[in-house]
Amino acid sequence: MAAYLIRRLVISALILLGVSFITFFLLFVLPADPVRQIAGRSATAEAVENIRQQLGLDQPFIVQYARYLGALVQGDMGRSYLQKTEVAELIWSRLPATLLLMAGAIFCELVLGLTMGIVAALWRGRALDQTLMVTSFVTVSAPQFVVSLLLLYVFAVKLGWFPIGGYGTFAHLVLPAVTLGILGSGWYSRMMRSSMIDVLRADYIRTARAKGLGRARIVLRHALPNAILPVIAMIGIDIGVFMGGIVVVESVFGWPGIGQLAWQAIQRVDIPIIMGVTLVSACAIVLGNLLADLIAPFIDPRIKLR
Amino acid sequence: MTLVDAMPLSGAVTAPDIVLRVEGLCVSARTEQGLKPLVQDLSFDLRRGETLAIAGESGSGKSITSLAIMGLLPQPAVRVTGGRIRFGGQELTGLAEPALRSIRGDRIAMIFQEPMTSLNPVMTVGAQLAEAIRAHEPVSRAEAAKRAVEAVRAVRLSEPERRMGQYPHELSGGMRQRVMIAMALALKPEVLIADEPTTALDVTVQREVLDLLRDLQRDLGTAIILITHDMGVVAEMADRVIIMRQGRQVETAPTTDIFARPVADYTRALLAAVPRMGQGPARPPVTSDPIARLTDVVVRYPLRGGLLGGVTHNVHAVEHVSFDIRKGETFALVGESGCGKSTIAKALVGLAPHQGRIEIAGQAMEGLAPDALKAMRRKVQMVFQDPMAALNPRMKVGDLIAEPLVIHQVGDAASQRAKAADLMARVGLEASYLDRYPHEFSGGQRQRICIARALALQPDLIIAAESVSALDVSVQARVLDLLRALQEEFHMSYLFISHDMAVVDNISDRVAVMYLGQIVEMGTKAQIFGNPQHPYTRRLIEAVPVPDPTRKRMTRPRQSTEVPSPLHPVGQRPDPVVLRDIGDGHLVGSM
Numbered sequence: 001m002a003a004y005l006i007r008r009l010v011i012s013a014l015i016l017l018g019v020s021f022i023t024f025f026l027l028f029v030l031p032a033d034p035v036r037q038i039a040g041r042s043a044t045a046e047a048v049e050n051i052r053q054q055l056g057l058d059q060p061f062i063v064q065y066a067r068y069l070g071a072l073v074q075g076d077m078g079r080s081y082l083q084k085t086e087v088a089e090l091i092w093s094r095l096p097a098t099l100l101l102m103a104g105a106i107f108c109e110l111v112l113g114l115t116m117g118i119v120a121a122l123w124r125g126r127a128l129d130q131t132l133m134v135t136s137f138v139t140v141s142a143p144q145f146v147v148s149l150l151l152l153y154v155f156a157v158k159l160g161w162f163p164i165g166g167y168g169t170f171a172h173l174v175l176p177a178v179t180l181g182i183l184g185s186g187w188y189s190r191m192m193r194s195s196m197i198d199v200l201r202a203d204y205i206r207t208a209r210a211k212g213l214g215r216a217r218i219v220l221r222h223a224l225p226n227a228i229l230p231v232i233a234m235i236g237i238d239i240g241v242f243m244g245g246i247v248v249v250e251s252v253f254g255w256p257g258i259g260q261l262a263w264q265a266i267q268r269v270d271i272p273i274i275m276g277v278t279l280v281s282a283c284a285i286v287l288g289n290l291l292a293d294l295i296a297p298f299i300d301p302r303i304k305l306r
Numbered sequence: 307m308t309l310v311d312a313m314p315l316s317g318a319v320t321a322p323d324i325v326l327r328v329e330g331l332c333v334s335a336r337t338e339q340g341l342k343p344l345v346q347d348l349s350f351d352l353r354r355g356e357t358l359a360i361a362g363e364s365g366s367g368k369s370i371t372s373l374a375i376m377g378l379l380p381q382p383a384v385r386v387t388g389g390r391i392r393f394g395g396q397e398l399t400g401l402a403e404p405a406l407r408s409i410r411g412d413r414i415a416m417i418f419q420e421p422m423t424s425l426n427p428v429m430t431v432g433a434q435l436a437e438a439i440r441a442h443e444p445v446s447r448a449e450a451a452k453r454a455v456e457a458v459r460a461v462r463l464s465e466p467e468r469r470m471g472q473y474p475h476e477l478s479g480g481m482r483q484r485v486m487i488a489m490a491l492a493l494k495p496e497v498l499i500a501d502e503p504t505t506a507l508d509v510t511v512q513r514e515v516l517d518l519l520r521d522l523q524r525d526l527g528t529a530i531i532l533i534t535h536d537m538g539v540v541a542e543m544a545d546r547v548i549i550m551r552q553g554r555q556v557e558t559a560p561t562t563d564i565f566a567r568p569v570a571d572y573t574r575a576l577l578a579a580v581p582r583m584g585q586g587p588a589r590p591p592v593t594s595d596p597i598a599r600l601t602d603v604v605v606r607y608p609l610r611g612g613l614l615g616g617v618t619h620n621v622h623a624v625e626h627v628s629f630d631i632r633k634g635e636t637f638a639l640v641g642e643s644g645c646g647k648s649t650i651a652k653a654l655v656g657l658a659p660h661q662g663r664i665e666i667a668g669q670a671m672e673g674l675a676p677d678a679l680k681a682m683r684r685k686v687q688m689v690f691q692d693p694m695a696a697l698n699p700r701m702k703v704g705d706l707i708a709e710p711l712v713i714h715q716v717g718d719a720a721s722q723r724a725k726a727a728d729l730m731a732r733v734g735l736e737a738s739y740l741d742r743y744p745h746e747f748s749g750g751q752r753q754r755i756c757i758a759r760a761l762a763l764q765p766d767l768i769i770a771a772e773s774v775s776a777l778d779v780s781v782q783a784r785v786l787d788l789l790r791a792l793q794e795e796f797h798m799s800y801l802f803i804s805h806d807m808a809v810v811d812n813i814s815d816r817v818a819v820m821y822l823g824q825i826v827e828m829g830t831k832a833q834i835f836g837n838p839q840h841p842y843t844r845r846l847i848e849a850v851p852v853p854d855p856t857r858k859r860m861t862r863p864r865q866s867t868e869v870p871s872p873l874h875p876v877g878q879r880p881d882p883v884v885l886r887d888i889g890d891g892h893l894v895g896s897m
Contacts, residue, residue, distance in 0.1 A: 003612050206418065207489075
């Protein structure tokens, strides 16, 4: 178990190294010039060159990357070009908001998705199943900004149940979390439905029925723990999808998380922030997958980590 | 002791002893073409303490009957369309689900064919047992746990307390089936339905489970409905038999009468097709040169672990096995699951990495270039156990049979098709079926297609890996006849791999018995079956259920015997079995 964990962490570090290299390279070859953004339109060519030298952006790619990596392993993620603040500090101050949103969103996703999936599987082929699956298809294909604006308009503007945007109370959390939850629930409901249908056909479900157990116990005690395994593996993968989703949703709802930070940084080509947010997201995805793999043996004793 | 001795109750039965009465039962499935009958007009009485066997081949409706009694039919697609099932004054057909639920598991219990998949993999054995008890009796958790331990002890599993905390995957198939029996009998049901309870088990484990069922029945007085295709199991277990075919009852009689005086033609044909030990045709000994020679073949599978993923253990699948297969000979490898017989087959066709030496037609396989290895593979072809899984469902059978010719670039498209048509005829199928898909054929026909495919390259050796195990006995007999006829015609050798001793006795010239990766006895069919020397060989032969109800069998209570693990740490190996010639090439292993 300890050996497994160490090996996984080493692999995770290598993945992060790869991510940092690819992102850094993409930002390097990007036609947008960060120095122009810092200096402003009216700056002289000399001033621009000065700033370029100050930031070390005149150096070849390999040197720039090596410097960045060297600082990174010492815990230094660099300074924002425009905000003149430490990137680590910026991300650190915004991470709690994003983690809170992530927890709320995953909770909504799972409650909505699993319930829909289980209900659809139990009523397979009937009208209820078909309605739920059409719904899930709509949520999977709906763009994030459409759903977020729609919810914002109905529940904040028209009904006034929740604030239009911002951060601070539970009421602020509801709309962004539900938006992300609805968007993600489609995947979970479809996966849960097919997994549940497979499990309900299994021999041990027939055994449970032959024992004279009630329907509720068969579904909750026998079918659910077996059917949920592939879904747990999916939560790990889903964190990646989620990190993409927050950029839009945090911007729409004015949620002060790292998604919003990333959005602003991308507009201004603030490379250190973009790098920092990307690495933190990659960390979250890697750790999420690791966590999902560590949870699996507790549900299915046949899974051995070695 | 015979069955009649074992069950004094079954002799003088009177009407009040009837626990279950089925009258004119009809079960139908809803299909696109309308209602398709699965069981038609089936009637029988089940008396207290008796064992009633419902026997028949696949599609006879025997399992559907048991599910109908339990109320477990996959409704609404399959449902009871007529007749009555009376159980202790209650009508079960049309009974509401809650009422049925209170009977299921409590008064009528059931065990199934597949012990490997019939237990919930994520719940402990103890939880599953206790749950069955608490579903029907208002007892505390502690009390239910205590009774669960008693139930496990009653099925003679070792260390019952430890079993409670174990998960199904930690138990072998035989142990799991004992747990299923414990679960079924924990509440002392009046009726136990056993649907092919030992079909998926090894023969020695089957013997233990059958003995156990009989002992428990004697102690508890439970009536058993035994669903089976195996006439040997019927002969040993049942008081009465119903023979079913295509959903209808063909014949019903006391077991001794069915075997001594079968009335219906179908029953006679069925009994004639059952392979029996000691009735195989005597064939002249084959003394030709070997076509395949294995010398000190070892197959080990490494298990990795630790920080750097190094090899920590090896699975010793095959340990220093040597034997020859002669030209035109049928050589049988027998043994129970995990003994390494299938691994040897894989090594012979180059699908398992091996140490040691394998020669095919005088040429060693080791160190061959890929081209030479491919050419060598033409000489050895394989026929697998499950013909449906072995045939690509998206390919026409003509293409499937011609595929080996395509792979080895033999002839052009027209000649390949002509060859496929010819092979179809050889195995007894119409050449006009070439453009059909595998699902349009029956199980036996599919196995014939697999045999035709194996013949396409005119191999010297065909490996038949459990090739007739999945077939009904009447189909099995015909496929065995076909294999024999093809051997005469093409002078091929067979490596016949099977767990079924009766089939092996019928088809083979020489036999090797394997146990835990090593050969423990080898000799001619007459030597192995007529004069078995190694205790394991004897146990295998004794364990086979004999389709003769008059035969006496000594039974004694047995603990479950478990085969030791073939897993050893790196650097260690199992004790080698030394083979000694006791005369005429009859090799017997050290014990």
